[in-house]
Amino acid sequence: MRSSALFTRTAIGALAFGLSTAAFADTWRYAHEEYEGDVQDVYAVAFKDYIEANSDHSLEIYRFGELGESDDIMEQAQSGILEFVNQSPGFSGAWLPPAQIFFVPYLLPTDEQTVLEFFEESKAINEMFPELYAEHDLELLNMYPEGEMVVTADEPITSPADFDNKKIRTMTNPLLSETYEAFGASPTPLPWGEVYGGLQTGVIDGQENPIFWIEGGKLYEVSPHLTFTGHGWFVTASMANQDFFEDLSDSEQQLIREASDAAYDHTMEHIQGLAEESLAKIREASDKVTVTRLTDEQIAAFKAQAPQVEKAYLEMTGKAGERLLEQFKADLQAVKAD
Known part of the structure; x- marks a missing residue:
């Protein structure tokens, strides 16, 4: 599932070479x-399509493993090898601690439309987070939700007691570790x-991810018991290297903003109904899968x-x-009051 270290070093070297020999090239990297x-x-594809349809620029997309893992591509973006990068707070929380807010359990609601409205209107998302990312030489383009987090394990989870002695995989995020310690x-x-x-192999007993990621990665094959705990959403962020962005003309900056808006709108349409489609595929692929949706009383024990x-x-x-x-919290209250 991961590219070899040799391939990764070669790919990064090629990017660096291209940057040094064609500093004014019209090809951007994401x-x-x-x-x-x-x-x-x-x-990323919607962003690319908008850029290429409305300018002479082209965009190259690099997917998981082609340039390393999440930490690797962030380093490349901050150093200017990449113009654009997508990284979730699950990883950026290690160097941008406030971004760990998405791992405070039961802060975000489970209702999809409420979550989408929150990301559209939230001052915390659209005004405060850009300032936080700018402190790390990154131009935040969009933060957006991908899907509700679902726990998979070697047996159904219905209470914190069921987590006892369970090794649950987490991203390299201190607060996420706190969450699962709190859960037991x-x-x-x-x-x-x-x-x-x-x-x-039993090195871990379970993990959490959006349902589409569980389906795409076939995690249900080796971790067949799915539990909808309602504790959070997977959130990610699209951003640009700040020096690159600030060196662009006003019209090019506007182009990127418009491409980001178009990509955001397209992606938010895409995720609606995606969880149900992915779960149906999982059920069709395996008769060993169980699905547990916690009751309000069961959720209260986790809350x-x-x-x-x-x-x-x-x-x-x-x-x-x-x-x-x-x-x-104020933004969430405002959304819920509408």
């Missing part, structure tokens, strides 16, 4: 964390390329653990996190 046809790829599990950070094998994770978030992020969380 890398993301997923495979062809996945949500981030749908966004043993969080186990692991690169994505090792997840299927880890589930197959009771959320305050300690929120407290940990505030301890990790200080005043910046406190301001962001306050605005985040």
